Amino acid sequence: MSEYAIEAVGLHRTYRSRTGWLRPRRREVVAVRGVDLAVRRGELFGLLGPNGAGKTTTIKLLNTLLLPTSGTARVAGYDVVRQTREVRRRIGYVFGGDRGLYDRLSARDNLRYFAELHGVAPREQRHRIDELLDLVGLTGRDSERVEGYSRGMRQRLHIARGLLHHPEVLFLDEPSIGVDPVAARELRQTVADLAANGTTVLLTTHYMAEADELCDRIAVIAGGRIRASGTPADLKRHAEGRQVLEVEAYGVTDRQLAEIHQLPGVREASLRVLGAVQLLTVQSAAGTDVQAEVLRVLAGIRLGRVLSRQPTLEDAYVAIVSGTTAADAPEPALSGTAVPV
Numbered sequence: 001m002s003e004y005a006i007e008a009v010g011l012h013r014t015y016r017s018r019t020g021w022l023r024p025r026r027r028e029v030v031a032v033r034g035v036d037l038a039v040r041r042g043e044l045f046g047l048l049g050p051n052g053a054g055k056t057t058t059i060k061l062l063n064t065l066l067l068p069t070s071g072t073a074r075v076a077g078y079d080v081v082r083q084t085r086e087v088r089r090r091i092g093y094v095f096g097g098d099r100g101l102y103d104r105l106s107a108r109d110n111l112r113y114f115a116e117l118h119g120v121a122p123r124e125q126r127h128r129i130d131e132l133l134d135l136v137g138l139t140g141r142d143s144e145r146v147e148g149y150s151r152g153m154r155q156r157l158h159i160a161r162g163l164l165h166h167p168e169v170l171f172l173d174e175p176s177i178g179v180d181p182v183a184a185r186e187l188r189q190t191v192a193d194l195a196a197n198g199t200t201v202l203l204t205t206h207y208m209a210e211a212d213e214l215c216d217r218i219a220v221i222a223g224g225r226i227r228a229s230g231t232p233a234d235l236k237r238h239a240e241g242r243q244v245l246e247v248e249a250y251g252v253t254d255r256q257l258a259e260i261h262q263l264p265g266v267r268e269a270s271l272r273v274l275g276a277v278q279l280l281t282v283q284s285a286a287g288t289d290v291q292a293e294v295l296r297v298l299a300g301i302r303l304g305r306v307l308s309r310q311p312t313l314e315d316a317y318v319a320i321v322s323g324t325t326a327a328d329a330p331e332p333a334l335s336g337t338a339v340p341v
């Protein structure tokens, strides 16, 4: 038996569609271009990337919902194209959002229904459902209708649903999307417990802190290609030798962001909108003090907190996605980077 639960070699996927009505035209989108992955059994592996990077497509290629245009993959030891039935029996798939549960049924009845669909033997059902309700922390709330559940509770019920048939590999696509921070923490605990019980988990997320806390290893995907992979500590090295300046501001323009990018010593600059406030993050070579110059560019704008700090996994991620990692980035990038939130 291979030590890997998921092995992919050179996965490609092109979507072909027609657009237009009077003069239909073919449109091709290369969503995944040569992805290699090797996820060990029992590992909690994160696939991170900005919007449109190819995360969901990669997951769908691995869980047999899509056929690769080229390349091969094995999941739980079986080929995803030639042995789809064997693969499907051994995997679970949980995607973020509201679909996939019956609102007017209780959590327990939802699980009963899906247990039937998955062919879980009737005498095993009760025990399995109790076990899963306990794992996802819904014991005691299981007779309530799902329509009254919070987003976090729904997500945990989704996970229980995905685990009914004892899958060896669980695919979790954006599990904490739209979940509040406290519920997200509980959700992370559930995912960590799963991996501790031996299930291999492949998780996609936009949240760096989540990946940092949870994952044994992470691959960063952008433009359909894996840009970097390794443990969170390995990835953090991509921002090694840098320092980070964070400025809360109100009304930074694209021009100012581009100007900050051009400042001597600046490696990366990005802007995120957090409610009413913008968070400007500037990465620079360690030992280069860019603060005075950045504040000069921002003169006249209302500012909040200004903070200098060590790089985090998120900074490394920004550097990897924009192709300006510590090793290969002597020149600053030319344009601002839109960071997914």
Ligand SMILES: Nc1ncnc2c1ncn2[C@@H]1O[C@H](COP(=O)(O)OP(=O)(O)OP(=O)(O)O)[C@@H](O)[C@H]1O
Pocket (backbone or CB within 6 Å): 015, 016, 017, 029, 030, 031, 049, 050, 051, 052, 053, 054, 055, 056, 057, 058
């Ligand atoms: N059914 C489809 N037909 C055509 N193009 C598609 C289809 N599904 C995805 N794409 C395109 O393929 C690319 C990769 O999409 P994918 O959904 O895999 O990215 P993602 O990393 O999961 O993004 P997000 O975080 O936004 O969900 C994008 O450019 C997307 O627009």
